[in-house]
Amino acid sequence: MTRTTDFDRDEMIDKAMNVFWNKGYEGTSMRDLMESTGLQKGSIYNSFESKENLFLLCLERYASNSRSFHYKEGDPGMYLQNFFRRLVKEGVDKKFVKGCLVMNSCLEFSGDEKILSRKAKILFTATEKNLRNVAEAFFNSSKSTSEIKKIQVNLVAAAFSIREISKFKKDKDFLVQIANNVLKEFNLRI
Amino acid sequence: MTRTTDFDRDEMIDKAMNVFWNKGYEGTSMRDLMESTGLQKGSIYNSFESKENLFLLCLERYASNSRSFHYKEGDPGMYLQNFFRRLVKEGVDKKFVKGCLVMNSCLEFSGDEKILSRKAKILFTATEKNLRNVAEAFFNSSKSTSEIKKIQVNLVAAAFSIREISKFKKDKDFLVQIANNVLKEFNLRI
DNA sequence: CAATAATTTGACCGATCGGTTAAATATGTA
DNA sequence: TACATATTTAACCGATCGGTCAAATTATTG
Structure with a gap:
């Protein structure tokens, strides 16, 4: 018609x-x-x-694409290793200066509370939830809720640091150390 | 004249x-x-x-102002506690959505290599050096250079996370946990 | 006080910003 | 094939961008 x-x-x-x-x-x-x-x-x-x-x-x-990388099942330790390996690998790539679109947006729109800012923050919590799910799966109720929450914070901060610092500091040792420091809590290394 | x-x-x-x-x-x-x-x-x-x-x-x-907060002498443990206390305190302040001008600039200019970008990165290393100096003073040659370097990275990543995440996530527990996680290495808490 | 040399002022510059609009064009249905 | 309805195109909009400039103003020195 x-x-x-x-x-x-x-x-x-x-x-x-x-x-x-x-x-x-x-x-x-x-x-x-x-x-x-x-x-x-x-x-x-x-x-x-x-x-x-x-x-x-x-x-x-972007968030939808990210969701396909979220933890669903399988070895949570392996997932974390692969997760941080990917972050470091992309971080040291000289052509990759993008960081994470959601985190970038949270930073760019910080200060206002308009629709884009609110949306970015909401999507940020999806990453937080994903990392909490992995931590819970890994420790399988051998840790208290508050302990899990602390580990979640450490994971989020590490992911954030690697993604954003790698935008201007392409230092592999540096990024690997951030990852290994948080993986320590899982008795893991990159 | x-x-x-x-x-x-x-x-x-x-x-x-x-x-x-x-x-x-x-x-x-x-x-x-x-x-x-x-x-x-x-x-x-x-x-x-x-x-x-x-x-x-x-x-x-800004960097000159920051320098006056850098570690010179005294108890390095106390310095670190005060350093992170200040970051968290400013971070949870609803009126404070500025982050760190140097880190902000590193992020904003990432991707180009013009004068502003170069300058921001140089000033970022001053923060890195300061935190390394504190770590060295604290462990007073009881740790190897590579161990100190790792602790330096953890301190830088923690400071970066608190300063930048606090721009859009004014969650005190969250920021305190980032600080405490790195202060753990010094047997300290906020 | 007058001459000098600087700062201050505000109009102005071309470029670019996000967005609008009306005419031209193309597609599916009758 | 012709109509109806959508998309596509490019000119155009006012606002704002960083920056310039000549005229007005002002402080200092001889």
Whole structure:
């Protein structure tokens, strides 16, 4: 009955996400988004409403991608090892200066309480929950709730440090030490 | 023989520094700087050359202020306790959403290698050196260089985490746990 | 007080920002 | 094939960006 969109919506969100991930929300211009997606400005606004809404979709896409890396079953120790190995590996990669889009956004929007800030914080708690789940699975009720909570904090802080410090300090020993320090609590090393 | 500048240069740098600290480099406009300093745009350019150069002066001022908090002598354990107590105290303060200007700048400029980025990274190493000095003073050659280095990394990561995470997560227990986890290595608590 | 040399002021610059709009174009249905 | 309805395109919008500049102002020295 009528004309349909002639681009793949998901693909465009992916492309936009990568720009936002690299340059941040404010650091990304409509020009950047037009170039990365190959769409004209009007098409972007027609399909995604606004820069803000497009970013929201990108944040959700990023979180959705992340969720597929979350712990579900299997050896929690192995999971943690692989988790931190990946963080360090990506961190030392000179081409990888992106950090984590959710953490980046929490930092960029800290200070305001608008929709993007609130969303970023909510998605941050998903990472926290994931790490708590791993800790619980590892210690299998041999530790109290408050002990688990402390370990969760240490895991979150370590992940945050590695992801964000690696944006400007590509020092493998440094990043590995952060990981090993928290893995110690699991009698593990990278 | 001629007219002299009729404002206090140091005072203006302080005022500019606070804006940059709150809003970041890109997030701060000349308008913001004019309002915070009370100077006209032309005066700012006449006295400080450019936004970039003014920021550089602010970075150096910030680092200079920080240096007065660095460890020099006395009980290194007490120093560390006070250091982390201050980080947590400032971190939970709802009005304090600034983090650390040097760390913020390292993050904001990650990806490029221009003057501001280089300067921020250099100043970051000053914090690293300070924490290493404390660790060395505390363990007083009872630990090897590589052991000290590992403890230094843990201290840096903890300080970074508290300062930056507290920008968007004002959870005292969380921040205290990060501090206590690293203070454990010194048989200390907050 | 007058001459000198600096600062201060505010208008102005081109570029870019996110966003809008109307016309051109293309697609599916009758 | 023609209509209806959507998307696509590119010109355009006011606001703001960092920065410049010439004129006005002011403090100092001879």
